[in-house]
Structures are given as C-alpha cells and as structure tokens.
Amino acid sequence: MDSPASARQTGGAFPVTHRLVLSIAIPMTLGFLTTPLLGLTDTAVAGRTGEAAALAGLAVGAALFDLIFASLNFLRSSTTGLTAQAYGRGDRHEQQAVFWRSMVLSIAVGLTILALSPLLLPLGLWLMGPTGAVAVATTTYFSIRIIAGPLTLANYTLLGFILGRGQGRNGLLLQAILNGTNIVLSIYLGLTLKWGIAGVAWGTLFGEGAAFLAGLGMVLYQFRGEARPTLREIFDGAQLKRLFSLNRDILVRSFSLLAAFTLVTRIGTGFGPTVLAANAILMNIFLVAGYYLDGFANAAETITGRAIGANYRAGFVRAVRLTAIWSFALAAVTTAFFLVFGDAVIDLLTTAPEVRDTAYVYLPWAALTALTGALAFQMDGVFIGATWSVEMRNMMVAALVGFLLSLAVLVPLAGNHGLWAALNLFLAMRGIFLLLRLKPKLDQTFAESQ
Numbered sequence: 001m002d003s004p005a006s007a008r009q010t011g012g013a014f015p016v017t018h019r020l021v022l023s024i025a026i027p028m029t030l031g032f033l034t035t036p037l038l039g040l041t042d043t044a045v046a047g048r049t050g051e052a053a054a055l056a057g058l059a060v061g062a063a064l065f066d067l068i069f070a071s072l073n074f075l076r077s078s079t080t081g082l083t084a085q086a087y088g089r090g091d092r093h094e095q096q097a098v099f100w101r102s103m104v105l106s107i108a109v110g111l112t113i114l115a116l117s118p119l120l121l122p123l124g125l126w127l128m129g130p131t132g133a134v135a136v137a138t139t140t141y142f143s144i145r146i147i148a149g150p151l152t153l154a155n156y157t158l159l160g161f162i163l164g165r166g167q168g169r170n171g172l173l174l175q176a177i178l179n180g181t182n183i184v185l186s187i188y189l190g191l192t193l194k195w196g197i198a199g200v201a202w203g204t205l206f207g208e209g210a211a212f213l214a215g216l217g218m219v220l221y222q223f224r225g226e227a228r229p230t231l232r233e234i235f236d237g238a239q240l241k242r243l244f245s246l247n248r249d250i251l252v253r254s255f256s257l258l259a260a261f262t263l264v265t266r267i268g269t270g271f272g273p274t275v276l277a278a279n280a281i282l283m284n285i286f287l288v289a290g291y292y293l294d295g296f297a298n299a300a301e302t303i304t305g306r307a308i309g310a311n312y313r314a315g316f317v318r319a320v321r322l323t324a325i326w327s328f329a330l331a332a333v334t335t336a337f338f339l340v341f342g343d344a345v346i347d348l349l350t351t352a353p354e355v356r357d358t359a360y361v362y363l364p365w366a367a368l369t370a371l372t373g374a375l376a377f378q379m380d381g382v383f384i385g386a387t388w389s390v391e392m393r394n395m396m397v398a399a400l401v402g403f404l405l406s407l408a409v410l411v412p413l414a415g416n417h418g419l420w421a422a423l424n425l426f427l428a429m430r431g432i433f434l435l436l437r438l439k440p441k442l443d444q445t446f447a448e449s450q
Contacts, residue, residue, distance in 0.1 A: 012090065012310050016318040021299045021326060027168035029295030031175030038179045042200050045190035054197045056130065057137020064124040064142060068113065069152055071258060074250035075106050076156035078243060081305045081387045083164025088309020095165070097229040099219060101243055102157040104234070110150030117146045137197050144201035151208040158215030166302045170218055177214045182207030249389035253396040260403055260426055264419065267407065271416050278358035279416070281349045282366035285342070289334045289370035293377035296327045300381030308386055313446045320438070323378050331374035338367035365420030372424040375431025383434055388441050395433035402429045
C-alpha cells in the first residue's frame with residue numbers, strides 16, 4: 001500500500017494543452033446532452049398515458065425537484081475544486097479524504113431532505129398551486145422520487161470527484177448510466193407495465209441507484225492498494241470548516257442565480273401569455289449554449305484547481321486562456337447560427353403564429369446570450385477550481401444587484417426588450433466582475449504558496 005507520504009509523487013508541472021481541455025469538456029458536454037433527452041422521454045411517457053393530469057403533475061413535480069436539488073449542486077462543485085487541488089499536489093491520501101468527507105456530507109443532506117419530505121411536499125404543492133388530479137399525480141411522483149434523494153446527492157460527489165481528477169470519459173459514462181437507465185426503465189415501467197407517472201418516478205430512482213453503484217465502483221477501484229484515511233483525518237476540523245465555507249458560498253451564488261432567472265419568468269408573465277411563451281422558447285437558445293459552456297467550465301475547474309495544487313502559475317494562466325478561447329469561439333458560432341437560422345428553429349418549436357411572430361422579434365437578444373454568458377460560465381469554473389468561493393459569492397451578489405437596477409430602468413422603458421437587455425447585462429456582469437478579481441487573487445494565491 002502507498003503511505004500518505006509516498007502518495008505525493010505525482011504533483012508538479014503538467015502540460016496544459018487544447019487536447020487536455022477537450023478531453024474534459026467534450027465528454028461532459030455529451031453527458032449533459034443526455035439530460036434534455038431524459039426530460040423529453042419522461043414527458044412523452046406521461047403524455048402517452050392519455051391523462052393531462054399526469055403530464056401536468058410531472059411538470060410540477062420535476063420543477064419541485066429542480067428547486068430543491070439544483071441549489072445543492074455545490075456538493076459537486078466543491079468536491080471538484082478540492083479534489084483537483086489535492087490531485088495537483090500529488091496527494092492521493094487527501095484525495096480520498098476529500099471524497100469521503102464530501103460523500104458523508106452528501107448522504108447526510110440527502111437523508112435530511114428525505115426525513116423532511118412530509119413537510120416539503122405540502123409546501124411545494126402550496127407554492128406551485130396544483131389541484132385535483134394534478135396534485136395527486138404530483139404527490140405520486142414526488143413521494144417515489146424523493147427516496148432517491150441521498151443517491152442523487154451522493155452522485156453529485158461521485159461526479160465531482162471524477163471531474164476533479166480530470167476523468168472526463170468516466171464522467172460521461174456516469175451520466176450515460178444515470179440517464180440511460182432512467183430512460184429505459186421509465187419507458188418500460190411507465191408504458192409497458194402501464195405504471196404511468198409512478199413508472200417515471202421509479203425509473204429515476206433506479207437510474208440514480210445504478211449510477212451510484214457504478215460511480216462508487218469506479219472510485220473504489222482507483223483507491224485499491226492505497227492507505228485509507230482515518231476517521232480523524234476525514235473529520236478533521238479545519239478541513240470540514242473549509243468544506244462547509246466553500247459549500248456555503250457556492251449555495252449563496254446558486255440562490256442568487258436562481259433568483260435572477262425566476263425574476264425573468266415572473267416579469268415575463270406580466271407581458272401576457274404570448275410573450276411568456278415566446279420567452280420560454282427563446283430561453284432554449286441559452287440552454288443549448290449552456291451545455292457546452294458548462295463542459296468548458298468543468299475543464300476550467302479541473303485544470304485550474306490542479307494547477308493551484310501543483311503551485312504551477314503558468315499552467316493556471318494557460319488553462320484560463322485556452323478555456324476562454326474555446327468558450328468564446330463556440331459562443332460566437334452559436335450566436336451566428338441562431339441569428340441566421342433562428343426563425344427556422346422557432347418554427348420547429350411552436351406552431352402558434354402569434355408566438356412565432358413574437359419570438360422572431362426578440363430572437364437577436366436570445367442569440368446574444370451565448371456570447372454574453374461565455375465569460376460568466378468560464379470564470380465560474382476558474383473560481384470553483386481555485387476554491388475562491390468568497391469572491392465568486394460576492395461578485396454574483398453584485399451582479400444580481402446590477403441586474404435588479406437594470407430591470408428597474410430598462411423594463412419600464414422598453415418592456416420585454418428591456419427584460420432581455422437586462423438579462424444579457426446580468427450575464428456580462430457576472431463574467432466581468434469575476435475577471436476583475438482574477439489577477440489580484442492569482443497574485444495573492446501564488447505568492448502565499450511560495
């Protein structure tokens with residue numbers, strides 16, 4: 001077995017190349033693309049039951065889970081940053097400790113949510129407002145899927161650890177197992193066995209379980225032959241404090257982001273159903289860009305975290321440069337594509353003439369979000385990998401304040417045009433504010449490591 005001391009021999013400088021960036025970004029982009037496919041499958045299964053209530057119940061139930069679990073994605077992000085830094089130091093022993101520390105936290109939070117589910121369900125129903133058969137369908141879906149809560153959060157840790165080690169292909173495999181199992185079982189249980197929305201929920205539960213077993217097997221296989229960290233090392237007070245502080249800051253950042261996009265929907269509602277529907281269609285353009293921008297953000301997390309662990313400033317700077325080149329290049333292609341072919345895409349997504357005509361008007365704003373959001377995604381990845389969570393939190397709050405001021409000025413002046421302009425400003429502010437903090441934090445971090 002390797003001792004903690006002998007497990008420190010793989011750190012130091014490493015080549016930061018386009019190939020390294022793409023080896024992480026491409027697999028994770030492909031993995032993320034399985035998520036909308038899963039959503040389409042679940043919607044189709046619920047839709048083919050012939051019951052409108054089942055489809056509506058699925059929509060409400062899925063929204064509830066997005067609200068609860070999307071805000072807990074900090075469990076994935078913090079694990080990636082801390083693992084990448086331990087990996088950069090060549091400290092395999094601490095990598096294990098980070099993994100088990102994060103896994104214990106994830107399962108504890110998941111079990112807490114499961115225990116609180118009898119309170120969360122009625123609260124969610126009150127917030128979302130479904131009634132009658134829709135409320136019954138939502139309850140069925142929620143009551144089954146919540147059982148997978150601890151597995152869902154454990155999978156965040158597994159994916160975060162795998163990405164922290166730069167294993168993009170393993171990350172893709174994990175996402176494929178998760179969503180592939182879910183898709184197959186949702187179809188089988190929901191349609192073949194005619195379990196309806198309950199089948200969709202059971203499919204999700206078994207998908208999370210399959211991914212957990214596969215991911216845990218991957219990780220434990222990598223730990224073979226190595227000295228295990230003791231409970232005292234795993235529950236080290238200083239390391240736990242660092243983990244909790246990091247998670248707290250990322251949670252504030254996530255809630256700020258959620259608040260901004262909730263406001264976009266809420267204000268859009270005030271412009272009437274046609275504008276609201278057009279905005280919902282156009283937001284898909286931003287979501288499409290988000291899939292690969294997230295992939296390059298993952299690459300930035302992994303490589304910058306590893307560079308800090310290795311005390312390799314040149315590698316950090318090159319990682320920032322390469323991920324910026326790829327992010328902006330693909331964002332520019334996306335913006336150009338939707339400016340040229342956006343009308344045809346809108347026509348594919350809706351047949352309602354009034355919604356189409358409205359969406360055409362605001363299409364340029366939506367196409368621009370890929371470019372204005374590119375720096376925000378990339379800088380998020382850099383700051384997560386570097387574990388500069390305080391600055392990321394503060395700059396997100398500053399951007400949110402700027403967004404609120406933009407809304408107050410632009411929406412009364414320009415209506416929905418003002419709303420889209422404010423959204424683009426928010427995305428740009430997120431990236432620019434973080435970029436302004438990059439050089440000072442870089443100098444401070446590498447000076448302290450000398």
